[in-house]
Amino acid sequence: MHGRVKIKSTAQQEEEKRKEKEKKLKAFVSARDAVLKKRSAGEHDEEALQLTRQLLSSNPDFATLWNYRREVLLHLETLREKDEVQKLYESELHFIEACLKVNPKSYGCWHHRTWVNTRLPQPDWTRELGLCDRCLSLDERNFHCWDYRRVVVKASGVSVEQELQFTDRLIGSNFSNYSSWHYRSTLLPQLHPQPAPDSAPNTKYELSHNAFFTDPNDQSAWFYYRWLLGRAEREEMISCVYVSREGERVSVAFSKPLCKVYNMYSLFIHTLMHKIFNCLCQLCDLPPGSISDMSNEHNLTIHWTEKHTHRDCNLDDLHVCVCICGRSELSVEKSSVLQAELQSCNQLLELEPQNKWCLLTIILLMRALDPLGHEKETLAHFQTLKEVDPMRSTYYSDLCSKFLIENTILKMEYAEVRVFSLSNKNLTTLCHLDQLLFVTHINLSSNQLLRLPPHFAMLQCLEVLEADDNAIENLEGLYHLPKLEEVSLRNNRILFSKKSKCFIRNCFSGVKSQCLVWPCFKDSVFFIN
Amino acid sequence: MGTQVKDVVIKPEAPNTLLLDKHADYIAAYGSKKDDYEYTLSEYLRMSGIYWGLTVMDLMGQLSRMNREEIIEFIKSCQHDCGGISASTGHDPHLLYTLSAVQILSLYDSINVIDVDKVVDYVKGLQQEDGSFAGDKWGEIDTRFSFCAVATLALLGKLDVINMDKAVGFVLSCMNFDGGFGCRPGSESHAGQIYCCTGFLSITGQLHKVNADLLGWWLCERQLPSGGLNGRPEKLPDVCYSWWVLASLKIIGRIHWIDKAKLRSFILACQDEETGGFADRPGDMVSSLWNCHIQFCICIYILHVISLGLAILYTELIILCGTFLPVLYISIQVDPFHTLFGVAGLSLLGDEQIKPVNPVFCMPEDVLQRIGLQPDLLN
Numbered sequence: 071m072h073g074r075v076k077i078k079s080t081a082q083q084e085e086e087k088r089k090e091k092e093k094k095l096k097a098f099v100s101a102r103d104a105v106l107k108k109r110s111a112g113e114h115d116e117e118a119l120q121l122t123r124q125l126l127s128s129n130p131d132f133a134t135l136w137n138y139r140r141e142v143l144l145h146l147e148t149l150r151e152k153d154e155v156q157k158l159y160e161s162e163l164h165f166i167e168a169c170l171k172v173n174p175k176s177y178g179c180w181h182h183r184t185w186v187n188t189r190l191p192q193p194d195w196t197r198e199l200g201l202c203d204r205c206l207s208l209d210e211r212n213f214h215c216w217d218y219r220r221v222v223v224k225a226s227g228v229s230v231e232q233e234l235q236f237t238d239r240l241i242g243s244n245f246s247n248y249s250s251w252h253y254r255s256t257l258l259p260q261l262h263p264q265p266a267p268d269s270a271p272n273t274k275y276e277l278s279h280n281a282f283f284t285d286p287n288d289q290s291a292w293f294y295y296r297w298l299l300g301r302a303e304r305e306e307m308i309s310c311v312y313v314s315r316e317g318e319r320v321s322v323a324f325s326k327p328l329c330k331v332y333n334m335y336s337l338f339i340h341t342l343m344h345k346i347f348n349c350l351c352q353l354c355d356l357p358p359g360s361i362s363d364m365s366n367e368h369n370l371t372i373h374w375t376e377k378h379t380h381r382d383c384n385l386d387d388l389h390v391c392v393c394i395c396g397r398s399e400l401s402v403e404k405s406s407v408l409q410a411e412l413q414s415c416n417q418l419l420e421l422e423p424q425n426k427w428c429l430l431t432i433i434l435l436m437r438a439l440d441p442l443g444h445e446k447e448t449l450a451h452f453q454t455l456k457e458v459d460p461m462r463s464t465y466y467s468d469l470c471s472k473f474l475i476e477n478t479i480l481k482m483e484y485a486e487v488r489v490f491s492l493s494n495k496n497l498t499t500l501c502h503l504d505q506l507l508f509v510t511h512i513n514l515s516s517n518q519l520l521r522l523p524p525h526f527a528m529l530q531c532l533e534v535l536e537a538d539d540n541a542i543e544n545l546e547g548l549y550h551l552p553k554l555e556e557v558s559l560r561n562n563r564i565l566f567s568k569k570s571k572c573f574i575r576n577c578f579s580g581v582k583s584q585c586l587v588w589p590c591f592k593d594s595v596f597f598i599n
Numbered sequence: 600m601g602t603q604v605k606d607v608v609i610k611p612e613a614p615n616t617l618l619l620d621k622h623a624d625y626i627a628a629y630g631s632k633k634d635d636y637e638y639t640l641s642e643y644l645r646m647s648g649i650y651w652g653l654t655v656m657d658l659m660g661q662l663s664r665m666n667r668e669e670i671i672e673f674i675k676s677c678q679h680d681c682g683g684i685s686a687s688t689g690h691d692p693h694l695l696y697t698l699s700a701v702q703i704l705s706l707y708d709s710i711n712v713i714d715v716d717k718v719v720d721y722v723k724g725l726q727q728e729d730g731s732f733a734g735d736k737w738g739e740i741d742t743r744f745s746f747c748a749v750a751t752l753a754l755l756g757k758l759d760v761i762n763m764d765k766a767v768g769f770v771l772s773c774m775n776f777d778g779g780f781g782c783r784p785g786s787e788s789h790a791g792q793i794y795c796c797t798g799f800l801s802i803t804g805q806l807h808k809v810n811a812d813l814l815g816w817w818l819c820e821r822q823l824p825s826g827g828l829n830g831r832p833e834k835l836p837d838v839c840y841s842w843w844v845l846a847s848l849k850i851i852g853r854i855h856w857i858d859k860a861k862l863r864s865f866i867l868a869c870q871d872e873e874t875g876g877f878a879d880r881p882g883d884m885v886s887s888l889w890n891c892h893i894q895f896c897i898c899i900y901i902l903h904v905i906s907l908g909l910a911i912l913y914t915e916l917i918i919l920c921g922t923f924l925p926v927l928y929i930s931i932q933v934d935p936f937h938t939l940f941g942v943a944g945l946s947l948l949g950d951e952q953i954k955p956v957n958p959v960f961c962m963p964e965d966v967l968q969r970i971g972l973q974p975d976l977l978n
Contacts, residue, residue, distance in 0.1 A: 091636040106689045132643045134690040181739040213787050220785050248832045252787045255776035289832050297776040327807040461858040465819050523978050
């Protein structure tokens, strides 16, 4: 019978293994000791190369030996003519290639090869590219090889187009190709740097689209596609500006914390410049009186110099100006491309109703096209997602919460009272608080929130908070809300810390001038620590 | 015909309780038989090996079983004139082992047995023009080394000696389309590198530069049906990724995106009930014969290169991949590396039998509190 291998008894097998290992160990130790002895004697000769060759072939991660080898080679360089040096290092390349055959994933081997090419009088980049091709044909995911390839490409001036074609070939072979998609993601921006939001070269979707249609479980293509969809989105640095002439207040909310300031950035209001020194804050309150001399002005422009961005505000009769970044409008061209993509994905979903990648991508496409119009469908898809991919339910819940918050922000109306209401929506997380700077009333009741995060402090205009029936443990977000008047937190899980008790006490004792209603106490579930 | 999902199957007999005492015994005895084959062959990473062993023992509350004096003397003998520290005597200094040594001495609260100023000079001297760090004087660049550099300096309270802006700039230039990070600019995202880069950004106070939602998604997609985590798409799960992926998620505030129960089961299944210790994957000590009378015995000695590039371990693994033949494991070998990361992963998942572990430094939280280091984590 073919393929039958005798399996020896365990005891015998163990003993043979043990003897074998003992033998190997002895050989290793004596070779190692010989090499290290030679090195401490400062000997940089052929014998050193031989001894290290022996050891490195089967122990390529023994880094010190590569170092020794380099010392020997550098020394030999000084003794030889240029053409001999060429030969010396070419033979070194052969040796490294032999090592790579045994272990194609040794950092030491690849680095040594990179180093050798810096010493070679005449490196042969074509040969090196060939080595990469061969190595990648054996293991397309070998990141050492990909990194080495990038070195070779850079040194030899291979074109971006050529490399894109290379990735095309690899992706076409339809097998474990995340590394190729990744490489594409670095090559494409070299050809097409940051596309304008309304540009729509539909060929860019084609490759990944074809890939996941051929194999809907090929996750790499879906990851890449998600990147393409998000690529043209521009994130605004300034989320919100709130101006109150009466309150003499100008607050600017940023979408991200400001950089730790090693240089200073500037915020200009109209023509007046205010230097911002704060680190890691997202909300800037300008000093009172910043706009006092602008009583006759009706327009206000805020410039943020780090990103050369600005916001224009119109001061209305109420002397309150609110402006937030809107979504960038889709061009007709882009819209129709995305519409076609959505249609195809829906067709795929009919064939593969349990395919989570498809479901998620459809959600993302719908959001790109019309988040409000597709809200109901989106929620249904999220439900399906949680069923077909339960390990990631918390991710989907958080993502869904984020999209619901975005939709609510889109629907908000700006009047004297500005209400943000998202109750009973299975919210698991809060985000985009920087865009709620001016909200006066918030209703988050009947959700699954665990906390009011520190970023809640962005809600500088908040007067009324309703957040009953959640699982909130922490009140930290409430400590710095200057306008807060009414709070309802029934049926939560508030852990009363020293700080939170102090906060509540101050509220009741009237240290704060507002009247704080706290109807939750007797109904709350709370733990005292 | 679609792409097969590479994964393992956890057998019902796999361990499902935490065998801490066995692991402590395993580590305590490890290295006492100095003529052990694997032990000798891994000499080139000895300093890291010691760090792994000591850290896991400390997490289990068993640090006192290790030979403190011997280890401290060993470390002293490994500091070179340049200030850098090597993996073992006679080996060359490197950032990897310099960090491990400083971590060990921090555990033992004995940092001053080495010349600290020289260590600082050594680390500083490895920073390049573009902000990156070389591992040693031979110039290999890798974001792992950026992490080693700032972690070392943070433990010594000397972060201010390097060019922080450039260091941060370099690491950020390694951020990819998927929100992850690779070794160098342009390198593919990999969980080990992501751990190093998020750890780096935490130490340097720059976590807000991470796209936490995007990266968090990529990281939670590392979880496979078996519950285990892989290091990048289409790869097999490995217990060490339970650390690198999980710690990264913790740092960026998205650890709740993992199915914790399933991961815990996977990690526990990687224990070896006989010898103690954890292996990279769940194992089965007995070779079972298939009922079709064909015994395939493909012995592949796979040199398992762990992402931090620190270990080659001999794993005897027999893999039969295919539609009809599920993965078949013969004997698998445990090691201190996987033992640490299995235990540390369980700690991050909230196991109360284990001390809390710091996700940035992979050291007990109480040690870092003593030093006064509390790196930022995202909410």
